[in-house]
Amino acid sequence: MKTTGGSDAAKRRAGERAAERAEDGFVVGLGTGSTTAYAIDALGRAIDDGLEIRGIPTSFQSRQTALEASVPLTTLEEVDGVDLAIDGADQVADDSTADAYGALIKGGGGAHTREKLVDAAADEFVVVADPSKLAPTLERSVPVEVIPDAYSVVSERVRELGGDPTLRAAECKDGPVVTDNGNLLLDCAFGSIDDPEGVASTLARVPGVLEHGLFVDLADITYVGTDDGVETRE
Numbered sequence: 125m126k127t128t129g130g131s132d133a134a135k136r137r138a139g140e141r142a143a144e145r146a147e148d149g150f151v152v153g154l155g156t157g158s159t160t161a162y163a164i165d166a167l168g169r170a171i172d173d174g175l176e177i178r179g180i181p182t183s184f185q186s187r188q189t190a191l192e193a194s195v196p197l198t199t200l201e202e203v204d205g206v207d208l209a210i211d212g213a214d215q216v217a218d219d220s221t222a223d224a225y226g227a228l229i230k231g232g233g234g235a236h237t238r239e240k241l242v243d244a245a246a247d248e249f250v251v252v253a254d255p256s257k258l259a260p261t262l263e264r265s266v267p268v269e270v271i272p273d274a275y276s277v278v279s280e281r282v283r284e285l286g287g288d289p290t291l292r293a294a295e296c297k298d299g300p301v302v303t304d305n306g307n308l309l310l311d312c313a314f315g316s317i318d319d320p321e322g323v324a325s326t327l328a329r330v331p332g333v334l335e336h337g338l339f340v341d342l343a344d345i346t347y348v349g350t351d352d353g354v355e356t357r358e
């Protein structure tokens with residue numbers, strides 16, 4: 125699997141610690157990305173040892189990882205609720221004195237629409253990260269999923285809002301990345317985002333935007349894997 129930033133050992137520690145929160149009978153939201161994949165693998169091993177859970181994947185990738193790990197799958201329609209969601213992040217606001225503490229940028233894998241749906245539905249949303257994801261202020265580009273007809277209009281609106289949008293291009297072929305939902309992605313640079321809640325609500329109101337990758341006030345716990353352990357942010 126392609127990995128981004130951070131050491132694999134740190135990602136593994138964070139993912140495995142998060143998987144320990146799953147209890148018998150839990151419905152678990154399965155996020156996307158290389159860090160969450162370690163949690164899904166750990167859930168698969170726990171299932172081999174007798175844990176009874178069902179997982180809700182948030183992308184084609186997490187579904188494949190779950191199938192390989194023999195995690196039984198279900199859907200949001202089939203369950204009464206989601207007990208736990210485990211998901212990675214591209215950036216985590218880590219200044220505990222700032223209002224934005226704990227806000228996330230997600231969508232590096234283009235899966236943030238389904239991730240937000242499942243993560244927000246969960247009783248407990250656990251973020252798994254490594255130290256490379258921590259920043260005093262969010263500053264990475266914000267992925268925005270747009271319906272195909274809307275990308276040029278949304279790009280113009282993002283520019284009016286002070287952002288710099290780039291249509292995400294596929295690495296392996298000419299043309300844009302197409303999401304699991306059949307849409308396009310605009311990576312929108314806003315510089316330093318001091319008010320993620322304000323940017324989030326502004327983006328959410330732009331016609332043609334399906335979902336953006338700012339996750340504000342959603343995370344309950346963040347596990348940060350390090351070279352020799354796991355730090356907890358609550």
Ligand code: 5RP
Pocket residue numbers: 126127128129155156157158159160211212213214229230231232233234235236239
């Ligand atoms: C996918 C995501 C991922 O959680 C995010 O990109 C982190 O991935 P990784 O754990 O591989 O660094 O938001 O849409």
